[in-house]
Each structure stands twice: as structure tokens, then as C-alpha cells.
Amino acid sequence: MxxxxxxxxxxxxxxxxxxxxxxxxxxxxxxxxxxxxxxxxxxxxxYFDIYAESVRVIPCTILDSRDILTTQTGIFSDQKVGKHQHFFAxxxxxxxxxxxxxxxxxxxxxxxxxxxxxxxxxxxxxxxxxxxxxxxxxxxxxxxxxxxxxxxxxxxxxxxxxxxxxxxxxxxxxxxxQQSLSYFDIAVNGQEATIASLPGVFSHEELDEGTHLLLEKLPSSLRGGILDFACGAGIIGCLLKRQFPHLNISYLDVSALALYSTAHTLAESGLTGTLMAANGLHGVDEQFNHIVTNPPFHTGIKTDYTVTKRFIADAARLITSGGNLHMVANRFLPYPGLLAETFERVQTLAQTNRFSVYQAIKV
CATH class of the missing domain: 3.40.50.150 (Vaccinia Virus protein VP39)
Incomplete structure (x- = not known):
């Protein structure tokens, strides 16, 4: 410790x-x-990882985007440990x-x-x-x-x-x-949306290049349950839901700021959704047809891929047979090999000088 x-x-x-x-x-x-x-x-x-470790009992918290919009105290979850009151908010x-x-x-x-x-x-x-x-x-x-x-x-x-x-x-x-929330408009694949974002949330006040590429290359054949992993301000899931209203999309992030932003992003488009607070995919048991992500652990050059391998293994556990993982990552990182260790089929859908979009299929 x-x-x-x-x-x-x-x-x-x-x-x-x-x-x-x-x-x-x-x-x-x-x-x-x-x-x-x-x-x-x-x-x-x-941040849910330190919260969960501090209270030592909560692997995952499920939230409704509508409840987040109406909270006055800001508190998503709270737990007493001895004389200490811990808040996730x-x-x-x-x-x-x-x-x-x-x-x-x-x-x-x-x-x-x-x-x-x-x-x-x-x-x-x-x-x-x-x-x-x-x-x-x-x-x-x-x-x-x-x-x-x-x-x-x-x-x-x-x-x-x-x-x-x-x-x-x-x-x-x-x-x-509310004074810290900022809004910006995006347009991808003919779909437009207004995104709400707080300081401290990934790609604050802009659509980053990697997420844009991923959204452009996602297939129209997505079906069933989708997990927007490391959802940030909810850009990926919101755009998918606007384009394919039949999809059932859940949004997961470790950050309360991200989940709060996502709830407001959905509200701007007249949407609602299930939001999940978790450390990676730890404690998540729901099955999904697809997981879509611009994951948070691929910036910089790191020789230790333990966290990445754990995420890939957990993703494979949660994806139904015939489903797949779509992700964008920095091009120089060895994701094809890492994904191939767990998934039967791995394809590169797109590549720029900075990013690659991968599809890993669970046969």
C-alpha cells in the first residue's frame, strides 16, 4: 500500500x-x-477508482442520466468508513x-x-x-x-x-x-450534436482526431447493446444513438465529471441513457454486442501493457459471441498483437499517420 x-x-x-x-x-x-x-x-x-478502493466495497455504480441532471448535492454515491465520509461526485x-x-x-x-x-x-x-x-x-x-x-x-x-x-x-x-459546463457542436457522418463538457474531461471543448476517425469508420451493422467505454463527454454513444436510434447504449467512465458531462450531452439531444462508474471494466457483468472506445491508457510510450491486457481480456468476457470491440489507438502501439492474443479475428479498419482503428471480433 x-x-x-x-x-x-x-x-x-x-x-x-x-x-x-x-x-x-x-x-x-x-x-x-x-x-x-x-x-x-x-x-x-x-474518480471512481480511488473512491472504490477507499470504501473497499463498491466495484461498479449504475446511474440514470435523468437522475444526474436533477441532483442538487452532486453526490452519485457515498459511503462511511469509520469516521470518514467518502463521496463520489x-x-x-x-x-x-x-x-x-x-x-x-x-x-x-x-x-x-x-x-x-x-x-x-x-x-x-x-x-x-x-x-x-x-x-x-x-x-x-x-x-x-x-x-x-x-x-x-x-x-x-x-x-x-x-x-x-x-x-x-x-x-x-x-x-x-453549470457555470463550468461548456458546449460545442460537432458533425460526423451527417449527424450533428451539441456536446457538454467540464474541465478535466478528455478532449474538453473539442472533438479529438482519434474519436473523429473512429466514428467515421464504425460500421452501420451495429446492433443490440453497445458499451461506450471511457465515454468522456459521451460523444461516441450520443452520435451512435442519433444515427441508429434502435441501439441500446450504456456509457462508462471512471470520472464523475465525465458522467455528468455525458448526462448533459444526452439531454441536449433529447436522449437518456444508463451511465456506469467503474475502474476499467472491473465489476461490470452485463453482456454487450459491441464495445466502442477511445481508451484512456494509450498515450505515451509505455513498456508495461498490464492495464491494456486486462481491459482486452475483460472486454472479451463481456462481448457476446459474434460481437466485437471497436477501438482507436495511437498507431505506434502494438494493439494488433495484443488484441490477437485474446480475439480470434483482428482487423485494421483505418489508419492515419497518428491513429489506427481496430476491430476485434469474438467468433
Whole structure:
């Protein structure tokens, strides 16, 4: 049970956590809170993998897109573990005000800006917002945005990470996630749709090249149940449903922000759908005729394909006989060989200088 580097820095400053009234946002691992078992605190998870590992009981959560649209608190799922209340949610709206909030720095600057606004609305006047993150992740420039709320101090620096603190002197406005939602229009294969997207969601505010290629090459023979895996803002499933209304499409992502965006994307087209929160395909038992995906684990050059192989094996388990997996991936990655280890037939449907679209058929 290895602590992430930011959590190691927090552990090094464990004396900060002497009083009640803490909110921790997006911990990078499920183990730092184990160091605080005697302290009552809340934890907001926008990512289901760490949430599920933290509460240790939930492999998958099923949501209705209509319920997501009407949630006022933002909470998709919550679980009490000892003195700790864990929430899986895209945002947190509560009359409670926390004395201290710690944010694990996210990758995207726009996501960080949104978290700062939300934290500012949840911290009590005179309370503190802490931000912890890796130096290579941009923590050195994170103080600028934080300084809009008050004076910023560097508490500590170690493990190639930094810990910042800002005392919020003035009361801040309520957080409204609708103000963070942005909308953009796309058109593929004669189908048009308006896409809703939040900061921190893949390909925020644009249709990425790989997804566009995949949508262009999907066959018209799709039938039955479809899983839009790693759905992001719901682009693939929404376009398919508009083009082929008879399809039964489910949307899966690890991110609450993505699922919230997908629900709004569907609503923009007058559609509804079943949304699933899961870590990969772990805990998913439903069978599908097709899985369609632009998966999240093919960026960069990695020699360890353990996660990819597990996804392929799980996909084959969930696909019915005669069904298939359609996916787009960076061209230089060895997906044909990896897919051929599990699926009987693998075809390359399209290729550009950057991406390849594969079809893997379960005979």
C-alpha cells in the first residue's frame, strides 16, 4: 500500500491534521486517509477508482442520466468508513463549511481553477485551502490562482512535491457547476450534436482526431447493446444513438465529471441513457454486442501493457459471441498483437499517420 508522492508530503506534515472539519479533494491514493482514522473528515472523489478502493466495497455504480441532471448535492454515491465520509461526485454542494480543505493538484489547469472555486465556496471564513502536487505537475505555478483568495505560503517541499496554503479571508460566492459546463457542436457522418463538457474531461471543448476517425469508420451493422467505454463527454454513444436510434447504449467512465458531462450531452439531444462508474471494466457483468472506445491508457510510450491486457481480456468476457470491440489507438502501439492474443479475428479498419482503428471480433 504505497502512498503517492503528494500523500507522502502530507504525511510528513501530519501535524496539520489535528482538528476536525477537513475536506480532502481527489486524493491520489486510497491510503493517506488511513493515517487519519481518529479524525472525522469528508473526502470528495471525482474518480471512481480511488473512491472504490477507499470504501473497499463498491466495484461498479449504475446511474440514470435523468437522475444526474436533477441532483442538487452532486453526490452519485457515498459511503462511511469509520469516521470518514467518502463521496463520489462531480462536485459537492452542502451548507456545511469546512475549516480546512486540501486539494490534490489535477493535471488540467481549467480543472484546477474549477476546484479552487468549489473549495472557496466550501471553506469557512478564515479557514485554509491547501494544494499539494508534484513539481512536474505544475504546483509551482498553482499559487498564482490560489492567491486570488488570499496570501499564499509554501508549507513544505519534498518528494519532488510542494504543499501550499492559503487563508481565505473573505466569504466567497456559492459554487455553480453549470457555470463550468461548456458546449460545442460537432458533425460526423451527417449527424450533428451539441456536446457538454467540464474541465478535466478528455478532449474538453473539442472533438479529438482519434474519436473523429473512429466514428467515421464504425460500421452501420451495429446492433443490440453497445458499451461506450471511457465515454468522456459521451460523444461516441450520443452520435451512435442519433444515427441508429434502435441501439441500446450504456456509457462508462471512471470520472464523475465525465458522467455528468455525458448526462448533459444526452439531454441536449433529447436522449437518456444508463451511465456506469467503474475502474476499467472491473465489476461490470452485463453482456454487450459491441464495445466502442477511445481508451484512456494509450498515450505515451509505455513498456508495461498490464492495464491494456486486462481491459482486452475483460472486454472479451463481456462481448457476446459474434460481437466485437471497436477501438482507436495511437498507431505506434502494438494493439494488433495484443488484441490477437485474446480475439480470434483482428482487423485494421483505418489508419492515419497518428491513429489506427481496430476491430476485434469474438467468433
Amino acid at each position: 504505497m502512498l503517492s508522492a503528494p500523500s507522502q508530503l502530507l504525511e510528513r506534515n501530519i501535524e496539520l491534521f489535528n482538528d476536525e472539519g477537513w475536506l480532502i479533494i481527489n486524493p491520489a491514493d486510497a491510503y493517506f486517509t488511513d493515517r487519519l482514522t481518529d479524525l472525522s473528515l469528508d473526502v470528495l472523489h471525482q 462531480p462536485f459537492l454542494s452542502t451548507p456545511q463549511r469546512y475549516s480546512n480543505i486540501v486539494i490534490y493538484l489535477p493535471k488540467a489547469k481549467a480543472h484546477y481553477a474549477m476546484l479552487i472555486k468549489m473549495a472557496a465556496s466550501l471553506v469557512q471564513q478564515g479557514g485554509s485551502i491547501y494544494v499539494v502536487g508534484e513539481n512536474k505537475g505544475g504546483i509551482k505555478s498553482a499559487s498564482k490562482l490560489l492567491s486570488n483568495l488570499g496570501h499564499v505560503d509554501k508549507v513544505d517541499s519534498a518528494r519532488h512535491c510542494s504543499l501550499l496554503r492559503c487563508e481565505v479571508a473573505q466569504p466567497q460566492p456559492d459554487f455553480d457547476i
